[in-house]
Amino acid sequence: MNIHFAPVQGHTDAPYRRIHAECYRPADTYYTPFIRLERGAPRSRDMRDILPEANTGLHLVPQVIFRDADELLPLVEALSEAGAREIDINMGCPFPLQTARGRGAALAGNADAARLVRRVTEGNPEISFSVKMRLGMSDPDEWRRVLPILNDASLHHVTLHPRVARQQYGGEVDMERFGEFYSMSENPVVYNGDLLTPEDVARLAGEFPDLEGIMIGRGLLGRPSLTDEIAEGSPWEHGRRVKAMLGFHRRLLNHYEDILCGDAQLISKIQPFWEYAEEEIGRKPWKAIKKAGNMAKYHSAVAMISPSGD
Numbered sequence: 001m002n003i004h005f006a007p008v009q010g011h012t013d014a015p016y017r018r019i020h021a022e023c024y025r026p027a028d029t030y031y032t033p034f035i036r037l038e039r040g041a042p043r044s045r046d047m048r049d050i051l052p053e054a055n056t057g058l059h060l061v062p063q064v065i066f067r068d069a070d071e072l073l074p075l076v077e078a079l080s081e082a083g084a085r086e087i088d089i090n091m092g093c094p095f096p097l098q099t100a101r102g103r104g105a106a107l108a109g110n111a112d113a114a115r116l117v118r119r120v121t122e123g124n125p126e127i128s129f130s131v132k133m134r135l136g137m138s139d140p141d142e143w144r145r146v147l148p149i150l151n152d153a154s155l156h157h158v159t160l161h162p163r164v165a166r167q168q169y170g171g172e173v174d175m176e177r178f179g180e181f182y183s184m185s186e187n188p189v190v191y192n193g194d195l196l197t198p199e200d201v202a203r204l205a206g207e208f209p210d211l212e213g214i215m216i217g218r219g220l221l222g223r224p225s226l227t228d229e230i231a232e233g234s235p236w237e238h239g240r241r242v243k244a245m246l247g248f249h250r251r252l253l254n255h256y257e258d259i260l261c262g263d264a265q266l267i268s269k270i271q272p273f274w275e276y277a278e279e280e281i282g283r284k285p286w287k288a289i290k291k292a293g294n295m296a297k298y299h300s301a302v303a304m305i306s307p308s309g310d
């Protein structure tokens with residue numbers, strides 16, 4: 001079963017992906033945060049983020065977000081010209097800024113969008129496409145309008161995060177509907193949502209043995225050794241995880257020290273990398289990192305993290 005590192009805006013940019021893959025067993029696939037069209041073209045910094053030299057040692061799939069053919073076709077063309085042979089299509093983003101413009105989860109129940117995806121896959125046979133989606137915007141049965149059409153498209157896989165957009169990232173995942181989606185999909189299925197431990201993954205794999213893979217976002221940001229732990233089939237003890245994580249974050253800091261100027265820029269870039277690690281590093285250091293207003297305070301906060309978990 002493949003491990004997909006979920007795209008997370010503000011976190012999983014090229015430096016994070018590359019340093020993760022250097023410090024840990026690389027995930028089988030990493031995705032870029034969604035790339036969108038801005039004034040007729042993808043932003044140049046998004047195009048820099050997919051350059052092979054920025055992504056050495058890992059398998060990267062760029063992800064696009066779109067409203068209609070006028071957005072999807074130029075995005076596919078630009079990525080294809082840049083050498084992409086795999087593209088993930090976002091039909092699940094719940095951010096109101098995107099859904100209000102008809103993108104992301106606004107398309108999870110949109111048959112026209114699914115037909116467009118099918119047409120794009122047929123028109124670009126040299127590219128392997130995947131789709132990442134939710135159950136719907138607020139009705140958890142919207143996907144039923146889309147899945148039969150996606151079944152006719154030849155996709156590498158469909159990733160389902162079994163929540164509706166209205167839930168954002170909270171509330172229960174709907175495993176019953178995930179089970180239905182899994183058995184009705186004719187394309188391979190990847191599960192995404194709330195996987196935090198190797199035990200969560202083992203349970204899921206037991207229940208859905210034919211999954212193409214699992215996609216993990218917040219779980220990996222908070223416990224980046226999960227790629228090793230899942231592959232090895234046994235959890236690392238806490239002290240080892242924390243020690244490795246301190247080394248990983250030190251390397252992220254070193255990277256950004258070299259390219260950013262000044263405390264303010266540096267701290268606003270690296271502080272959020274700890275956002276999902278409260279459980280792993282303990283509440284006190286986690287809060288101190290969040291509150292740190294300068295690098296000196298950041299360093300003292302990180303020094304509070306104890307590998308023994310005290």
Ligand SMILES: Cc1cc2nc3c(=O)[nH]c(=O)nc-3n(C[C@H](O)[C@H](O)[C@H](O)COP(=O)(O)O)c2cc1C
Nearest residue numbers: 006007008009033034161193194195216217218219
């Ligand atoms: C801050 C944030 C940014 C995200 N950015 C993206 C994105 O650019 N593209 C995307 O498909 N999903 C994005 N996601 C969703 C994640 O990829 C993933 O589907 C979600 O976090 C649920 O998985 P998890 O429970 O393993 O974190 C984002 C999630 C968060 C919390």
